[in-house]
Amino acid sequence: MKAKKNIQYLLGGLCLLLVNMSCNKLDEEPYSSIFTDNFYQTASDAEAALTAVYGPMVNIYNTAGTGASDFSADQIYPRPVVGRDTYTLFSYDPNYTTQKSFNRQMESPQQIWQYAYSGIEKANWVLLRVPQTNMDTARRTVILGEAYYMRAFYLWTLTKNFRDIVVKTTPSTSLDTAIIGKTMQADVFKQIYQDLDQAVAKLPSYSANIQKGRPSKEVAMALYAKTALYAEDWTTALNMAKQVLSSGKYSLMPDVLDVYNVAREDAARQENMWAFECESTSPGFSTQIISLYGPKNSDGPQYAATSFGSAFAYQSFYDSFNPADRRRLLLDTFYINKQGQVVHQKDITPITPKGVLVKKYMDPNSVGGSGATNIPILRLADVYLIAAEASARQNGPSTESYDYINAVRNRAGLPGLTAGLGKAQFVDSVLQERSWELFGEGDRWYDLTRTNTFMQVIPKAVNDVFPVRMPQPKNRYFPIPLDEINANPKLEQNPDWK
Structure with missing residues (x-):
């Protein structure tokens, strides 16, 4: 029964009590067709289904979405309690043994794996059923665009944490269709590109009419640019970042402190493009x-x-x-x-x-x-720094590259970098700028892992609480939760964790 229960995260969309955004139990016999055949009949059904796609973000961002990565990096450290300090000390195991209590489980990468796949399953049902729903065609297009975006976001979240992952683009109509093997990261990136192509084509440009927490066309482009940065696809990263910056839809807040001022939350959306609200x-x-x-x-x-x-x-x-x-x-x-x-x-x-x-x-x-x-997920300052890095990696530092990084530095009250840096020096400057700009937002660890520099950086990030920190090569990605491997005979552990 335990293995069957774990499959609920791949079959999350089958329990279509969608207003509650989750399912609590999966019987031995899947009953997906009964519900999905009778659902998705009206516009309100489609809206409820889309709302459910966002539901798993609550579980991801309770802590794990930023905590597991930030506690691993060189900016933030936790009070050393059992389960939380395992990320700082790199002492976790594929079973996430010390995270099994409820409070620590909320901080575990296992939470990311489970709920990202729950979101993917829900998005897959929307993409399958909503095209046949009787509703306004313009609104239907936007709903599909959001579903494509969210599936891309969940896939990106998974691959930056676990590398090679299961790519699921159709809903699970049985246990057999739920159980599939992993896809190599290069192909995961291709799927994210495909989903974001659809999202960019279907989503509206940003305006005050877009509901809080929902993506715009420019947000999809920003995620596209960031995905390409992780894929080391510098041309695509620069092109997409440029489109966001040239759209004129977003701008940096004059004072960086206002980005995090809860009283100025609405005004800060000019920079805080997409966040966990x-x-x-x-x-x-x-x-x-x-x-x-x-x-x-x-x-x-x-x-x-x-x-x-x-x-x-x-x-x-x-x-x-x-x-x-x-x-x-x-x-x-x-x-x-x-x-x-x-x-x-x-x-x-x-x-x-x-x-x-x-x-x-x-x-x-x-x-x-x-x-x-709010917890920022994509900010315009991030897009400027993506553009700076991609431009320099593609063509070497140029006036364009300096302009992008200096926009962020100048807003922080710092003088701009002056020309003359070599390519490696400039990229290092961008990565350092990202550290100062995006700290505490769940970003730094992934910069260290995508550039494979964590082994050099982390041992220097110590204090009297954690005087020794010694990551191993396998810590570049988190292990796939053992519970999920036990539930899926086609799912293999990451090679470094075998």
């Missing part, structure tokens, strides 16, 4: 990331009503910033407690006198740990 209302979607960052015992009311002091920035990362860099203000070495007193760095955390607080996810009006600060 959080809410402080109940019922509503949120993430425990908001409560992990912030002082212990909810002592800093400007951070959140409930915070645990569970994640901090390395002192070495804080020290790497130019003091004039406004992005350094998104980190802090003191806070004001509930009594209005200044709490200095040595007292911020009981685990080290050098804890640095992260301020990107502050919501003083949170309801408990549920805040309204």
Whole structure:
């Protein structure tokens, strides 16, 4: 029965109580056709099915979507509790043994695997059934565009974490059709390209009319550019990034601090192109990331009503910033407690006198740990840096390359880089700029793994809490969860984890 139950993540779309966005149980005999034949009849059915496609993001971004990667990298470290510090120490195993408790499981790559495939299954049903639904044709086109985009996003999320993955482009109508083998990463990228071609063709350009949390044509192009960066397809990455930048639909916020100001969330959408949208209302979607960052015992009311002091920035990362860099203000070495007193760095955390607080996810009006600060997934600053890197890797540093990176540096209050850097030096500068710009957003680890530099970088990112960190080559990608391999006889573990 355990193996059968695990298949629910491939058969997630079969349990079409779609308004609830998930299924809790899978009987021995799949009953997909009964539901899908009687569903997708009306426009409201199609809308409900599309809403369900977004549902698994709640589980992914509760913690794992940023935590598993950020705790592995060189910017952020967790309080060393069992299950959370395994990413920092690279001590996890294919069974994710220490993550089996409920709280730690939410931070596990296993969560990413399970719920990304749940989202893919739901997207596949939309793409199969909605074309026959009786509804407005223009709206149908957009729904299909969003489904293609979301399938591409879930595939991209999976391949950057696990490399070679199962590519599923049709819904599972039986256990036999659910059980298939892996696809090599190069072909995963091709499938993502195909899906994003459809998304770009069907989605509208950005406007204020697009519902929060839904992608625009330009968002699809941005994901296309980032996928191409990971695929080392510099021509495509540069072309797609240029189309986003030249569209004029998005712009950098004048002050980088406003990107993370919960009170300016709507205005920040001019830069924050696509995000996991959080809410402080109940019922509503949120993430425990908001409560992990912030002082212990909810002592800093400007951070959140409930915070645990569970994640901090390395002192070495804080020290790497130019003091004039406004992005350094998104980190802090003191806070004001509930009594209005200044709490200095040595007292911020009981685990080290050098804890640095992260301020990107502050919501003083949170309801408990549920805040309204969104988690950025694609930002325009990221697109500028993709363009800078792709341009330099393709043609060497050019005026164009410098213009792209300097747009981000200048907004941060820094002088632009001056011409004269060699290709390797310029690319290193872009990667460093990405580290400063995108820290805490679940991005840095993947920059280190896609460039295969993590083995050199991580051993230097240590402190008195984690004085030794020794990743191995196999840690470039997470192991496929053993539960999934046991459930699918055609699924093989990543070679480095066998």
